[in-house]
Amino acid sequence: QSVLTQPPSASGTPGQRVIISCSGSTSNIGDNPVYWYQQLPGTAPKLLIYANDHRPSGVPERFSASRSGTSASLAISGLQSEDESDYHCATWDDSVNGPVFGGGTKLTVL
């Protein structure tokens, strides 16, 4: 059971906008920046968003994210087939004194 809560699955059709949520508490999301990772099938996760809403070089602008209170969300606009992947949120937890993750959301492009 993961410390952060994500929906296990999400879906959309090409061109649509999809939002994936990540819910936590005051000891984690409420007090620390959130990171998002994309994990394509059979590969290691890759940094997608850092410090709540910043994209590393090379990540398309159609990926965006935000944090509010004890929740965060990842939005993917103009959905493409290559976006079909698992998405994980992560942040520091002051109670654990370590990083914690969500359970991951499997995105299907219909």
Added chain:
Amino acid sequence: QVQLQESGPGLVKPSQTLSLTCTVSGGSISSGSYYWNWIRQSAGKGLEWIGRIHTNGSANYNPSLRSRVAISLDTSKNQFFLNLRSVTVADTGNYFCVRTPAYSSSLFRPWGQGTPVFVSS
């Protein structure tokens, strides 16, 4: 650019110790201020942080695993290590080694490709 590569036995018997090595290339493990982490992922499940070690040698661990885990590093070999004692089938999964900068302990990059570990008699 820095690259990480995990290695170790893919099969471990219950109650034994799992030992993995992460070899760092493209940069020195002792340069800069970084944490060297181990993360695992059970089949079809989320990621779980196991623990980390700083370039100065200090380590900290996930409280849920602290009693069984030890992470160390060998700067001469540019490697760091994971030892997980008294394994059970619940420790089966894919194990990743990953770097984080000291200023941002959830910014995991780069990742190793991961190594599968099966706990079975």
